[in-house]
Amino acid sequence: MSVISIGNPKGGAGKTTLAMVLADQLAENGVNVAVIDADPNAIIAKWAAKRREAGKAMPYTVVPRPTESEMIQTIERLAGEHSIVIIDLEGAASRMTSRALARSHLVLVPFNQSPFDAELAATAVALIHEEGEALGRRIPFRLVRSRDSAAIATKTSKRIASAIEEAGLPVLTVGLVERAAYRDIYEFGARMSELDGSSTSGLPKAQENAQQLAEAVIATLKEEYA
């Protein structure tokens, strides 16, 4: 059983997208997954509602945003029943976020490839360190490149990559590429495997990226808890 929080106080960093793609791919691989939708925008809960209305089966358990005082109990209950619990955190530092971090085996911090966002990702890392200090344990984390360009590494993204390396911050080997499929799953209340390649461009590449991402996350858990 592993709890993975997806956090970055920067709004729009790609947290919800990463949570949905990772949960879907892990479920595709036969993993028993639950997602806690702690994002006040309730994107994943709305996605689940679309599926229920359309009579489609749920590939993974979706639990809507608990209250601050319910958070720990919710994580513990789900962790008892699932192999992986993913928590899609809100785009702000809060006590709710802090409670989720405290119960996490791994925190993923997606960040957009802009200097502004890279600085804010450093703030997210500081929060994880602070929480770890309070708990007296190290909370493993990885930065995750978000909306990674499939083909080109721009000069900006190269500069950001070297600044992150100099700061000694660990980055997941696979980033989430910018793909239409990752927006279409929400729009159509779909799973990646249910999308139609003729209306979603680049679908096979998106599926390949999702699989590599899921493998990298599992490998990171093994590395940290070997």
Ligand SMILES: Nc1ncnc2c1ncn2[C@@H]1O[C@H](COP(=O)(O)OP(=O)(O)OP(=O)(O)O)[C@@H](O)[C@H]1O
């Ligand atoms: N890899 C991607 N490919 C395509 N679109 C993406 C990708 N990542 C993010 N987006 C789009 O960028 C926007 C912001 O992403 P998302 O909602 O996942 O961020 P967030 O960090 O959860 O935001 P918030 O802080 O508001 O919760 C959304 O419109 C989403 O569809």
Ligand SMILES: [Mg+2]
């Ligand atoms: Mg979100």
